[in-house]
Amino acid sequence: xxxxxxxxxxxxxxxxxxxxxxxxxxxxxxxxxxxxxxxxxxxxxxxxxxxxxxxxxxxxxxxxxxxxxxxxxxxxxxxxxxxxxxxxxxxxxxxxxxxxxxxxxxxxxxxxxxxxxxxxxxxxxxxxxxxxxxxxxxxxxxxxxxxxxxxxxxxxxxxxxxxxxxxxxxxxxxxxxxxxxxxxxxxxxxxxxxxxxxxxxxxxxxxxxxxxxxxxxxxxxxxxxxxxxxxxxxxxxxx
Amino acid sequence: xxxxxxxxxxxxxxxxxxxxxxxxxxxxxxxxxxxxxxxxxxxxxxxxxxxxxxxxxxxxxxxxxxxxxxxxxxxxxxxxxxxxxxxxxxxxxxxxxxxxxxxxxxxxxxxxxxxxxxxxxxxxxxxxxxxxxxxxxxxxxxxxxxxxxxxxxxxxxxxxxxxxxxxxxxxxxxxxxxxxxxxxxxxxxxxxxxxxxxxxxxxxxxxxxxxxxxxxxxxxxxxxxxxxxxxxxxxxxxxxxxxxxxxxxxxxxxxxxxxxxxxxxxxxxxxxxxxxxxxxxxxxxxxxxxxxxxxxxxxxxxxxxxxxxxxxxxxxxxxxxxxxxxxxxxxxxxxxxxxxxxxxxxxxxxxxxxxxxxxxxxxxxxxxxxxxxxxxxxxxxxxxxxxxxxxxxxxxxxxxxxxxxxxxxxxxxxxxxxxxxxxxxxxxxxxxxxxxxxxxxxxxxxxxxxxxxxxxxxxxxxxxxxxxxxxxxxxxxxxxxxxxxxxxxxxxxxxxxxxxxxxxxxxxxxxxxxxxxxxxxxxxxxxxxxxxxxxxxxxxxxxxxxxxxxxxxxxxxxxxxxxxxxxxxxxxxxxxxxxxxxxxxxxxxxxxxxxxxxxxxxxx
Numbered sequence: 001x002x003x004x005x006x007x008x009x010x011x012x013x014x015x016x017x018x019x020x021x022x023x024x025x026x027x028x029x030x031x032x033x034x035x036x037x038x039x040x041x042x043x044x045x046x047x048x049x050x051x052x053x054x055x056x057x058x059x060x061x062x063x064x065x066x067x068x069x070x071x072x073x074x075x076x077x078x079x080x081x082x083x084x085x086x087x088x089x090x091x092x093x094x095x096x097x098x099x100x101x102x103x104x105x106x107x108x109x110x111x112x113x114x115x116x117x118x119x120x121x122x123x124x125x126x127x128x129x130x131x132x133x134x135x136x137x138x139x140x141x142x143x144x145x146x147x148x149x150x151x152x153x154x155x156x157x158x159x160x161x162x163x164x165x166x167x168x169x170x171x172x173x174x175x176x177x178x179x180x181x182x183x184x185x186x187x188x189x190x191x192x193x194x195x196x197x198x199x200x201x202x203x204x205x206x207x208x209x210x211x212x213x214x215x216x217x218x219x220x221x222x223x224x225x226x227x228x229x230x231x232x233x234x235x236x237x238x239x
Numbered sequence: 240x241x242x243x244x245x246x247x248x249x250x251x252x253x254x255x256x257x258x259x260x261x262x263x264x265x266x267x268x269x270x271x272x273x274x275x276x277x278x279x280x281x282x283x284x285x286x287x288x289x290x291x292x293x294x295x296x297x298x299x300x301x302x303x304x305x306x307x308x309x310x311x312x313x314x315x316x317x318x319x320x321x322x323x324x325x326x327x328x329x330x331x332x333x334x335x336x337x338x339x340x341x342x343x344x345x346x347x348x349x350x351x352x353x354x355x356x357x358x359x360x361x362x363x364x365x366x367x368x369x370x371x372x373x374x375x376x377x378x379x380x381x382x383x384x385x386x387x388x389x390x391x392x393x394x395x396x397x398x399x400x401x402x403x404x405x406x407x408x409x410x411x412x413x414x415x416x417x418x419x420x421x422x423x424x425x426x427x428x429x430x431x432x433x434x435x436x437x438x439x440x441x442x443x444x445x446x447x448x449x450x451x452x453x454x455x456x457x458x459x460x461x462x463x464x465x466x467x468x469x470x471x472x473x474x475x476x477x478x479x480x481x482x483x484x485x486x487x488x489x490x491x492x493x494x495x496x497x498x499x500x501x502x503x504x505x506x507x508x509x510x511x512x513x514x515x516x517x518x519x520x521x522x523x524x525x526x527x528x529x530x531x532x533x534x535x536x537x538x539x540x541x542x543x544x545x546x547x548x549x550x551x552x553x554x555x556x557x558x559x560x561x562x563x564x565x566x567x568x569x570x571x572x573x574x575x576x577x578x579x580x581x582x583x584x585x586x587x588x589x590x591x592x593x594x595x596x597x598x599x600x601x602x603x604x605x606x607x608x609x610x611x612x613x614x615x616x617x618x619x620x621x622x623x624x625x626x627x628x629x630x631x632x633x634x635x636x637x638x639x640x641x642x643x644x645x646x647x648x649x650x651x652x653x654x655x656x657x658x659x660x661x662x663x664x665x666x667x668x669x670x671x672x673x674x675x676x677x678x679x680x681x682x683x684x685x686x687x688x689x690x691x692x693x694x695x696x697x698x699x700x701x702x703x704x705x706x707x708x709x710x711x712x713x714x715x716x717x718x719x720x721x722x723x724x725x726x727x728x729x730x731x732x733x734x735x736x737x738x739x740x741x742x743x744x745x746x747x748x749x750x751x752x753x754x755x756x757x758x759x760x761x762x763x764x765x766x767x768x769x770x771x772x773x774x775x776x777x778x779x780x781x782x783x784x785x786x787x788x789x790x791x792x793x794x795x796x797x798x799x800x801x802x803x804x805x806x807x808x809x810x811x812x813x814x815x816x817x818x819x820x821x822x823x824x825x826x827x828x829x830x831x832x833x834x835x836x837x838x839x840x841x842x843x
Contacts, residue, residue: 027697033637054698064694065598072694083702088695095694120708127708130718137722141729 026058035065053082057089060096069099070182070204074237077178081239084118100181100205102224122170129167132160177210179220182237188229192217200227208236259285262293262340264349267413271327272357277301278415279323279335281349286342287317296336300356301325305524307505309444322443324505324524327356391472399423404438405470408479412472415443418501420453420530422486428538428648429491431553432584432618434463435484437499437530440470440477448503452482458494458535459487459588464613485611485618487585488537498529540646544653550590552645557582559643561658570633570668573603578624578641578658585611586620592643594626598693599636603627630665637662744771745839752828752835758812761827765809768835773842782806789838798837805830 022041029038039062046055060075076093083089094104105114120128139153186206187198192214202208202222208231212219217230218238260283267278281293295303305324310317327333332355337348391412393405403421411417416439423434437453453460463483470477488494505524540553557580564575578592591607609622630636638661647654711718748768755761769775775788782803789799805827812821822830 023699023701027699030697049701052702054700054702058697061694061697088698092694095692123712124706124708126715127706127711127713130711130715131708133718133722137725137729141725141732144729144733 030058030062030065033065035062038062039066051082053079053086053089056082057086057092060092064092064096068182068204069096070180070206071237072096073100073102073205073207074180074182074239077180077239080118082121084121097205097207100203100207102205102207117166117169122174125163125167125170129160129163132156132163136160178239179208179210179218179236180239181206181208181231181235183235186231186235188220188222188227188231190229192219192230196230199229200225202227202231210238260342260345260347261285262338262347262349264335264338264352266335266352266354267415269352269354270357271354272359273327273330274359275327277325277327277354279325279352281321281323281338281340283319283321283340283342283347285317286319287312290319290340290342293321294339294341295323296338296351298325298335300329300331300333301327301335305505307444327354330356330358332356400434400436404436404481408438408440408470408472408477411440412475412477414440416441416445416501416503416505416526416528418499418528418530420496420499420533422496422533422535425533426536426538427486427488428553428646429488429540430551430585430588431487431646431648433486433535434618435460435486435496436481437484438479438481439501439528440472440479441503442472442475442477443505445503445505448501450482451500451502452484453499453530453532454497455486456495457488457490457492458496458537459489459585460484461585463618483613485585486535487588488535489588491537491539494535494537496533496535498532500530501528502526503528541651546642546644546653546655548642548655549644549646549653550592552580552582552584552586552589552643553648554582554584554645555647555649557643557645557654557656559641559656559658561638561641561661563638563661563663566662567664567666568630569666570630572629572668574628574630574663576626576628576638576661578643580622580624580643580656581619582645583619585618586622587611589622592624592641594624594641595639597628597636597638599631599634601629601631603629628663630663633665633667635662635664741772741839741842744768745835748772748835749832752832755824755828757824758809758816758827761824761831762809762813765805765831765835768838772838792842794838794841798834798841801834801837805834 022045026038026041026045029035029041039059042055042059042062046052046059049055056075056079060072060079063069063075064072073093073096076089076096079086079089080093090104097104105111136153136156139149139156142149143153181202181204184204186202188200188202189196189198200222202225207223208218208220209223210218210220211228213233214230216233218233218236219228219230220236221228262281262283264279264281266280268275271277283290283293292308303323303325305322307322309320309322311320312318332353335352335354337351340347340349391409393402393409395402397405400421400423404419407419407421408417411419418437418439420435420437422436424431427433435453439448439450461484463485465480465482468479468481470479482499486494486496503526505526559578559580561576561578564577566574568574576594578594580586580592587609591604594602594604596602604624604626607622607624609620611618611620628638640657640660642655642657644653644655646652705713745768748764751764751767752761755764766777769777769785773788773792775785777785780788785806786799786803789802790796794802808822808830809827811818812824812827815821
């Protein structure tokens with residue numbers, strides 16, 4: 001039994017130290033300007049830690065330094081969805097989007113409000129809603145059984161309602177299939193095929209909303225321009 | 240005695256020299272038309288010093304309109320050529336009789352030369368040069384004989400342009416002055432530089448020869464230098480003056496090259512030595528030589544495989560280099576990056592190199608400068624692109640490789656050159672003045688300048704563990720289940736307990752009523768039921784208030800009325816026993832049971 005435990009511990013330690021070594025090696029490449037080599041290591045690391053926002057962030061940095069602002073923006077966005085309070089992620093995402101003429105904070109919206117709305121990740125908002133629901137149920141139980149804390153119970157109900165609204169709004173955004181133009185230029189066509197005429201060309205880094213999929217084509221809406229059409233899948237990176 | 244000896248030696252030398260004199264006469268053609276010119280050449284070898292002009296025989300079939308004299312001396316051997324240009328007057332056979340030349344008291348004669356004059360070119364089957372030679376009469380005459388030479392061709396190892404020019408010259412070797420032109424490639428690509436060479440060949444003197452360069456259309460032409468040379472044609476040495484041009488087609492299609500023209504004067508200049516020798520008895524004549532016009536077909540560059548770094552250069556053997564004027568600077572100081580492209584042809588018409596944007600640098604591109612030079616008949620160009628880089632902050636930077644592509648006509652492919660990356664070490668600025676402004680947002684605090692923006696550095700570790708909220712979200716199914724259990728428990732605890740308590744009160748009231756043997760016991764059981772079940776205190780309330788309280792609990796008016804009747808009968812039975820109509824305790828208990836059953840059913 002002791003041997004098994006020791007083996008498990010050693011394996012765990014080895015895996016952790018390998019991950020650390022890989023990150024250090026990738027950082028070394030990055031500092032030497034070998035962004036492509038660093039990218040390869042980070043993408044390998046992502047398979048081990050699929051929801052690590054920092055790995056997405058580092059991948060975005062590599063793409064940014066390699067000049068692929070669209071792919072950089074896509075990876076920063078993934079990191080932002082997981083860790084929206086991280087100032088570095090917000091900063092880099094803002095820069096990458098700005099390179100494509102896009103804005104993280106929509107025009108007319110105060111940045112404070114945007115930061116508040118995205119203070120928690122979608123999962124955290126879900127967790128908070130559950131927490132408030134628990135509180136609401138607890139206070140409701142006390143009120144039902146003891147006829148006490150009626151005001152606190154009602155206040156918790158209001159807060160729960162507000163949080164539910166926030167969750168719904170975030171859910172709506174979460175359901176929108178965002179994508180970024182990754183190719184130097186994506187041509188927007190009137191149908192899912194190269195035989196359909198192109199109505200516009202969208203440069204790298206622009207945000208799109210995917211509406212539909214057909215074979216190798218996405219039906220998209222270019223948010224900033226209000227354009228709608230079809231683009232080739234390999235020209236965009238879905239977030 | 241000495242004088243006598245000297246005279247004898249001189250006389251002996253003169254006799255010896257006279258014995259070496261030879262006179263030949265030849266014509267440039269023996270078959271000609273009325274429109275042709277005939278050049279009669281009398282060449283005297285071995286005669287020097289003063290001499291008289293050869294004495295031409297009577298030439299009724301010709302008009303002599305031009306005469307020229309050329310004297311050359313090579314290694315002490317003097318040769319004098321008298322050249323007469325004649326126009327035929329009649330059709331038929333004509334004979335140029337013996338030409339006499341007198342030198343040092345001796346007369347030399349050439350053999351007669353026969354020529355055939357035709358009305359037009361159809362009568363001439365072949366034109367062939369003829370010659371006759373003469374020696375001193377004393378030594379006998381030689382027959383004039385035309386020498387037919389096979390057409391010469393240029394050395395196949397010569398470059399195509401030189402070979403073409405030489406072959407054209409061989410084809411026109413029976414003329415004394417002619418102009419030929421050729422290009423290095425008649426099907427160039429757009430922006431490919433081809434060489435146009437124009438050569439003016441001559442084997443006779445001329446002067447005052449203004450040259451008019453060819454006119455071109457749909458193609459750019461610029462001078463590429465001039466040179467001189469010689470070529471032996473038909474055994475005669477020709478000199479030539481060559482002018483070269485660089486042709487570059489800007490668009491695909493046909494381009495025409497017009498004729499080049501030389502207007503030259505034959506004979507001698509009025510101030511020439513020959514003129515002074517012979518007293519100006521020479522006729523001058525202006526003539527014109529023209530090259531043949533031709534057409535080039537400029538081909539479009541292939542669209543396939545055209546790289547983004549292609550700026551229009553076409554040629555072979557380009558080279559590229561990059562250099563920074565310094566590799567160690569302070570932040571805010573300028574570094575000049577120079578990229579030089581060298582190669583054949585003309586780089587003037589190529590677009591300027593676009594330097595890639597460098598993060599952390601302000602870039603100020605300077606205008607490109609191009610220069611071209613001619614060497615060995617070929618033009619080569621240099622184009623220098625410069626940009627000024629100003630690093631915003633300290634650090635070690637790498638100026639990446641710069642790419643530049645050209646189209647290689649020989650392999651018909653695009654080729655890309657790239658420079659070596661340059662490392663640049665930037666130290667923090669030591670300047671204390673206001674420094675430089677990169678146009679970014681104004682500094683918020685005094686003394687702090689915004690130098691530019693870059694992405695934040697890497698995260699060197701994994702992200703921290705997810706928060707409790709994320710964990711709660713992850714276990715949402717369990718949350719829902721537990722919440723459902725909680726709600727059920729609370730509801731059960733809240734609603735079920737009330738129900739049980741009320742049932743317990745009713746059961747207790749029923750039990751007491753069944754055991755009641757006095758109206759007081761019945762009244763107490765009913766009062767306790769109302770108190771515990773509906774919180775109605777019957778002791779302190781009048782009947783009217785009790786009834787109103789019952790109505791508030793949702794009891795129907797009929798039941799309220801029945802309760803009122805029961806309550807009044809209980810009061811009569813308790814406080815006025817023996818009153819007629821008074822019910823017994825058992826009867827009152829039965830009525831009370833019925834009414835409590837109704838109250839239990841109707842109470843909310």
